[in-house]
């Protein structure tokens with residue numbers, strides 16, 4: 013038996029934590045990419061309650077404010093919506109359905125036809141030490157012919173897009189806006205400026221966050 | 226507007242560029258009345274900091290008059306006079322709430338670049354590469370300031386611009402460097418570098434209780450300023466001077482309680498290790514020249530503290546970590562947590578306790594800046610600090 017029991021600030025461990033990060037006290041790595049499926053798992057510490065953050069995320073129609081290249085989300089039913097994504101002149105659309113909706117805790121979704129095959133969940137967990145909320149996203153894509161369009165057209169690796177979208181969500185929740193510098197004035201650009209822009213990921217327009225000033 | 230643009234290594238130009246405008250609700254537009262060139266700008270000029278692009282507007286030390294504010298800025302109005310901190314902070318993330326402002330989670334739009342290099346991204350900075358945010362800098366006539374409800378410090382007295390301008394970076398930086406040195410009353414503190422940051426570090430070390438300060442540099446005019454502050458100076462370039470021996474001689478063989486590296490990644494050395502670093506950095510096997518850091522770790526007393534305001538960017542070679550461990554030292558460093566220090570330091574200026582203008586050697590126009598970057602890099606003309614009036618109409 014272990015007998016080192018003085019832990020004044022330890023908090024009880026969840027038996028199972030969101031997006032399978034912890035199971036029975038063990039850390040589990042994210043699922044591996046295989047059989048044409050890509051996985052991405054990302055998390056952020058956000059100052060806010062699980063309830064408020066859940067509520068912001070659940071407003072599906074507001075996704076264009078903080079998700080990259082999402083032009084429009086139209087609610088088509090209680091749990092369904094139609095998504096339009098645009099990059100330059102290429103547009104793709106798909107329908108999405110919410111599979112699980114647990115207020116203040118978790119939302120899970122999947123696409124149900126259209127130009128993208130994806131599924132995901134987001135979990136809102138109280139962080140230890142009263143530090144706010146861990147927001148954890150686990151998303152998978154099936155990269156069929158049609159969906160590989162997503163990658164090409166977004167100019168961003170789709171995994172990175174999930175990571176960036178969570179970053180934008182966090183900024184919107186904490187700061188009330190998303191930081192942006194793509195409009196910064198500048199002098200004469202060099203010959204490889206376009207290449208550098210895409211290298212830095214600056215060719216993907218930062219979503220608007222709160223509408224302008 | 227006119228602005229100073231980075232156009233490649235060793236190349237800056239004064240160009241006419243579009244004016245900035247309000248983008249986000251918490252933005253302000255500042256009409257810049259004074260701005261300065263910093264030692265940190267040299268790291269850009271000399272090509273040490275990656276992700277700069279031709280046309281990027283430089284500068285991160287500036288102040289001015291509020292020209293316009295977004296709907297989310299309640300505490301500033303058109304016409305207010307403000308000093309702007311060089312680190313951009315949202316005020317509400319975990320780090321801002323802990324007052325580790327320069328680690329703000331929400332101010333770097335290109336956080337993924339820094340995340341890839343450093344594990345996590347720091348705050349966005351003005352005019353300091355795309356990796357640090359891609360924001361236009363303040364060596365210009367106007368600047369857009371994000372999170373203007375949190376950063377800019379209002380100046381309500383009639384103090385001259387020059388007296389308060391350095392609250393934008395180097396005065397808080399020198400102060401935090403001394404604070405990070407964990408000085409106890411009567412301690413001996415050694416400071417490498419007597420540039421603007423070194424100057425304010427020396428002054429702050431005395432303010433925080435140092436009994437003795439040893440200042441190290443090779444430029445006599447800078448050493449003279451350090452002596453005027455009350456420091457003992459060591460000119461490391463003098464014949465027969467070995468810095469490590471000098472420091473032992475001056476501390477009874479014990480070493481200083483704290484060593485402060487106010488030089489950073491472009492440390493100069495004529496010795497073999499300097500040549501070694503120059504060759505290695507040229508071949509990209511090393512990104513920084515940590516000659517001063519090596520000396521500071523070597524020189525500090527057992528159980529002492531090394532504080533590092535000097536900027537480092539990447540991979541350092543031959544850092545004597547065994548010595549650091551063997552002596553059980555503490556190291557503290559980082560971009561300055563500006564927002565914590567600006568107000569208390571302003572109060573000291575208002576009370577007349579400190580006057581940071583003594584370091585200014587040159588006052589110039591934007592047109593003169595490209596030439597002055599060279600002078601600044603080579604430390605010619607006894608240059609100690611260059612202040613720019615962006616509205617001064619004087620050709621190069």
Ligand SMILES: NC(=O)c1ccc[n+]([C@@H]2O[C@H](COP(=O)([O-])OP(=O)(O)OC[C@H]3O[C@@H](n4cnc5c(N)ncnc54)[C@H](O)[C@@H]3O)[C@@H](O)[C@H]2O)c1
Pocket residue numbers: 263264265266267268394395398417418419420421422423441442443444447461487488489490491492493494516517533534535536559560561
């Ligand atoms: N931590 C921060 O937030 C922060 C803020 C501002 C500046 N900085 C950094 O502080 C450093 C100093 O800035 P500055 O404006 O004073 O620059 P500066 O270039 O004017 O001063 C550097 C001084 O170091 C001296 N020096 C060079 N090699 C030396 C050596 N081997 N031993 C002793 N002295 C040596 C130079 O002669 C010069 O006087 C830079 O690295 C700058 O980037 C950091």
Ligand SMILES: [Zn+2]
Pocket residue numbers: 263264265266285286311394395
């Ligand atoms: Zn600076």
Ligand SMILES: [Zn+2]
Pocket residue numbers: 314315316317318319320321322328329330331332
């Ligand atoms: Zn913040």
